[in-house]
Amino acid sequence: MDIPSEVLGWSWFAAEWAIRLAAVVIVPYYRSPDAAKGWLLLFFVAPLPAVLLYFAIGRSRHPRWRRKRVKALPDVIHRAMRDADAAIKKELAELPAELTRAAHLAEAIGSLPSLGGNAVELEPRYEAAVLRLIADIDKAEHHVHLLYYIFADDEIGGAVLEALVRATDRGVTCRLLIDAFGSRRFRKGIEKRLKGTSVEMRIVLPFRFWNRATRADLRNHRKIVVIDGRIGWVGSQNLIKAESEPGLVNRELVARVTGPCVAMLQTTYIGDWFLETLERIDGPELFPRPLPHCGETVTQLLPSGPDYPDGRIDDVFTALIHGARERVAIVTPYFIPNEALLTALRTAALRGVDTHLIVSTRTDNKLVDLAERSYFAGLIDAGVQVDLFKPKFLHAKHLSIDDRIGLIGSSNVDMRSFELNSEISLIVYSREFTLRLRQIEEEYLATSDRLDRERWNARPRLQQVVENIARLISPLL
The missing domain is CATH 3.30.870.10 (Endonuclease Chain A)
Known part of the structure; x- marks a missing residue:
């Protein structure tokens, strides 16, 4: 017996909305707000493909x-x-x-x-x-x-x-x-x-x-x-x-x-x-x-990842930036921050801390390039100095705070490193080490382009639109 097309249409409509409503209940559990927003957007735009993708990679937990x-x-x-x-x-x-x-926060997360x-x-x-x-x-x-x-x-x-x-x-x-x-x-x-x-x-x-x-x-x-x-x-x-x-x-x-x-x-x-x-x-x-x-x-060694449920590496980044008094510098190849880290950087600059973000002019991921550039305008407006490293693909990953703390490791500043990857970071509480790290950062800056507000805001409108679209799905990258 043929099922009327009207019945099929209403059934499809009901199934999609059932999926969307279920996602609103299920998705936010055990997930950061940024990742939850990205998944919910996907569920509302394409419910059925979202279900398949969610079952494949939707939970940041091992089997x-x-x-x-x-x-x-x-x-x-x-x-x-x-x-x-x-x-x-x-x-x-x-x-x-x-x-x-x-140190206590890092020990609470990594147990070391x-x-x-x-x-x-x-x-x-x-x-x-x-x-x-x-x-x-x-x-x-x-x-x-x-x-x-x-x-x-x-x-x-x-x-x-x-x-x-x-x-x-x-x-x-x-x-x-x-x-x-x-x-x-x-x-x-x-x-x-x-x-x-x-x-x-x-x-x-x-x-x-x-x-x-x-x-x-x-x-x-x-x-x-x-x-x-x-x-x-x-x-x-x-x-x-x-x-x-x-x-x-x-x-x-x-x-x-x-x-x-x-x-x-x-x-x-x-x-x-x-x-x-x-x-x-x-x-x-x-x-x-x-x-x-x-x-x-x-x-202090800090292992992080899905096997460490008591905290994440971005919690340490955020806490260190909030504690900075004079200078902050982040070097990362991929910059897809969560809202807490983004706020920490903006408020650091607004309270007078010399705040630097050093990223590569070009990376090996076009979509990440687009998404990370959508964050620059807000940072520049707050007073963060954003520099694009030119000569090579800057794949280094480190953070320096004042002349007291340096952090180096495998973690990027993105949601993948925060939630999905097993990472390892070394925190060094040393003036000598941090000054050496700052010296290397100055070498990066010497061959980087400093973004200014007027020039960055003048980039083509279409480019800004594409970047903002990429930003919407950035928590899923």
Whole structure:
């Protein structure tokens, strides 16, 4: 029997509105206001496609099997470092009163304390950073732990793989984690290079759609190196040639860390390895005792992501900006802020803080380019100095506050890093470090274009419209 077209039309109409009303009830739960607004807009414009997309990537939570493993993490890490607990407690840092709030917030989110006795070196030179990493691997005696979002089998990644093979040939245990999405183009090449060697490689969150299904959009975006429990590397740089795309040459910044903070980097790696393999890495060599005392710098490691439900990295960014008294500088390749962070930047500038946002003139994502530019006018009007870096793709990710606090890591200033990606950040409570970070920021500014209100507001009206449309969906990027 044929169903009248009028009945079909009303049924379709009723189904769409049922979906919209259900979305109003369901979507805001466990989601930031910005992300909720983006999803609700999509549901009201295209209800049925929104349902399909929502079931695929709509919740910033890992599947149940993964959450079950996360619950076991505290025990896994405690067992691994049980003999080092006393040594770590001796390095707990006492910070000045004006820094303790930030440290407490970071500890509440990542469960890791601030530790003294560290040395931190910044390396802004792309090839030099890789050569120094290889030199550290060539001196390894017990273990090398690497985790990278993008690990290529090109001349950069290949040179590191060769160093790992050399290390295993002399009896060093080498473990490598690479993200299934970020390194998808290079996985087969890496597996071919490592075939027949003793390097242990695992894929982070490989794509599955049935047993132990995974989410394609929840990724491990960290860049971590731990060597013999004594040397750590953290920052923005992946292991891929600088010109990762034709005409797009990356500018990066990484930090080489020695001292007790490396133990915290080690715990993060142990946790990530367990989540992928269920293998509990253990042994006294993981945490040298006594912990090496390499300097006077106080540092704090901050892991964040869907596995850390008590807070997000943007909470720390926002709190640090609100606490600034003289100067704030954010360097990020992708700027898609939430309202809280945007307000923090505007109010910092309005209360007289020298406030800088440094982004790249060109990135590898056109839609993000459009969306982030929609935020510039409001920032400029509030007095934020917005600078577009010209020579290369500025992929570095760091934040400096006054001359007291510097933060460097893998996290972008966007909703993906805030809600979806596993990230790692190093907070450094040091005047010397922060001044060095500011020196690097000044180098960026020397080759950047400062946006002024009149010139920016004079850009074509059509361009402004397209940017504002991109902004509407920016929480979903």
